[in-house]
Each structure stands twice: as C-alpha cells, then as structure tokens.
Amino acid sequence: MEFTIDQIAQLLEGTVEGDGSQVIDTLKKIQEGTPGSIGFLSNLKYEKYLYTTKCSAIIVSEDFTPQKKITTTLIKVKDPYTAFSKLLENYAALTKPNPLGKEEPCYLGENSTIGEGFYRGAYSYIGKNCTIGENVKIYPQVYIGDGVTIGNNCVLHSGVKIYSQSKIGNDCEIHSGAIIGSDGFGFSPQADGTYKNVPQLGNVVLEDNVSIGANSTIDCATLGSTLIKKGAKLDNQVQIAHNVTIGENTVIASQAGVAGSTIIGKNCVLAGKSSIVGHIELADRTIVGGNTGIMKSVNEPGTTLFGFIGFDLKASLKSYSIFKKLPLLQDKLRELEKK
Secondary structure, eight states, X not given: OOEEHHHHHHHHTOEEESOTTOEEOEEXXXXXXXXXXXXXXXXXXXXXXXXXXXXXXXXXXXXXXXXXXXXXXXXXXXXXXXXXXXXXXXXXXXXXXOOOEEOSSOEEOTTOEEOTTOEEOTTOEEOTTOEEOTTOEEOTTOEEOTTOEEXXXXXXXXXXXXXXXXXXXXXXXXXXXXXXXXXXXXXXXXXXXXXXXXXXXXXXXXXXXXXXXXXXXXXXXXXXXXXEOTTOEEOTTOEEOTTOEEOXXXXXXXXXXXXXXXXXXXXXXXXXXXXXXXXXXXXXXXXXXXXXXXXXXXXXXXXXXXXXXXXXXXXXXXXXXXXXTXXXXXXXXXXXXXX
C-alpha cells in the first residue's frame, strides 16, 4: 500500500509542513522509523526521537513547535494519537485478511441462522436456536451454546466460548480464550462446613461495540443478566463476576477483578490488578489506580482512587510521603522519649 503524505494528511484532516509528495508504505514507531514510514508524536517524552527519526513523516499536534532542526515532514492534527489510530484502522482494513464462507468440519445446530458475509472456521460449533447477524467472523474452535444471539459485524477469535442464552450486540470483538457466560461463583455455606452449589440461571449481555480481551471471563447472572454496556473495553485476563454491570465506555485493564452484583458507572477506568468488592457502586468517571482495592461505594463522579485500600488520590500521596519518612520519625520519637 502506498500513499503520499498529502493524501494521508487529507484523510486525517491535517496540514503538512515539509515535502508532502513523499510516498509512505508502512507505519512505524517514531524511534524505529525507516524511510517511507510514518509515525506519530503524542507523548512529549518521546520528542527526542523526532530529531533523529528516519520516518519520512510524523503526525504531531497542531500546536507543536520543534525545538531543533528536523529532517522529517510533519502532519499537524488536533489529536496525534486519535489521528494515528484512524490511520491504523484504515491500514488494517486494507491489509488484514477477510475470510469468508465455511471451513469443514464445523457444526450448525437445529433452528440456528447466520447472516450473509459470514466466516465459520474449522471445528467451530454453533448450538441450537442461535441467531447470528451479518458479517460475523467465527474463527476455528469457537464454541457457541444454544440460544445465543450475536449481532452484525462481530469477530470471535479462536477458542472463544459463548455459553447458552448469552446476547452479544453489534460490532463486538472477543479475543482468544475469553469465556462469556460461565457460572457465577455462587455457593451456599452449610452447617457442616461444606458448600452447596447455587444454580446460576441468568445470562450475559454485551451491548454494541464491546471488546473483550484474551482469557477474560464474564460470569452469567444468578438471575437476570450480567451486563457489559456499549463501548466498554476489557483487557486480557479480566474477571467480571455474576450480576455485575459495567457502564458505557468504561475501560478495565489486565488482571482487574469485579466481584458480584457491583455496578460500575460509565467512562470509568480500572487500572491493572485493581479489585472491586461485591455489592457496591462506582460513580461515573471513577478512576481506580493499579493494585488498588475498593471496599465501599464511590458516590462522587470523577473521583480518583489509589492505594491498596483506595482512598482519595491527594490524601494517598500525602500519606505515602509520610510513610517514607517513618524510620526518621521513629528515631526522632526515641530521642524525645529519652529526653
């Protein structure tokens, strides 16, 4: 694929500073650039590479001014990261394979239907009474249980397991090894110290434009639905327990876990290894730092929490600064006690 810098700038609604007639045939990181490649500069921590990069073009912010002489051509846009993402999307659409049709062996159950433009990989299984939309890609060894509904333009990568009665909206992508609709962790303690299984009779609902990372698990509800609302993005190895609701456009990073019946608001961020106890609520735009544990509800929208047991960010940072000085404070306390 070859395009001129001017053509790329037009796609990104940017302006060119330099030679816009140069041909671009690949995308690279700014520090790994080669002639004929294009990169981007969003985080100014990487600005130093701009002055040595071999990229033919770099996408930068429209208010960016180089501090030294550069040899590359600039494409100035409002948001370099978003612009480069758009470029990646277009590049992927032109270069990614687009498999169609059915590979054998695969299985389609009784009374199940699938729309036009589908792909069904070898050893994929679709149960009974399923409804699958148009342009759906089902890669090899995917399992889809009975009564599942899947919307249009979805991609299920190899090894995905969709349990019975799950509902998946349009434009969703589920990566390899993810499990949708497994039993919630429901056990009733008995007088003799054993645990009795509580049947999990609900399902999982993924609304439109949801992404589920590799080896993530979303448990079905005990009753009703575990709900992942539209635009939510889950990283690899995320655990969502039964009856949880994840709000619109919320993102959850790797190894985070949300316990049962918790409600997460919209536009929240849960960083890696964060953990949320059950039966609480997080307000819209809550940010939970890495390794942070949340033990109670967060009612104020836009709250940022950090710490093993999360509390207000500023208070946490202040406490941490004191924590680092504890040995010195202890020595001073001993001196005072002697006096």
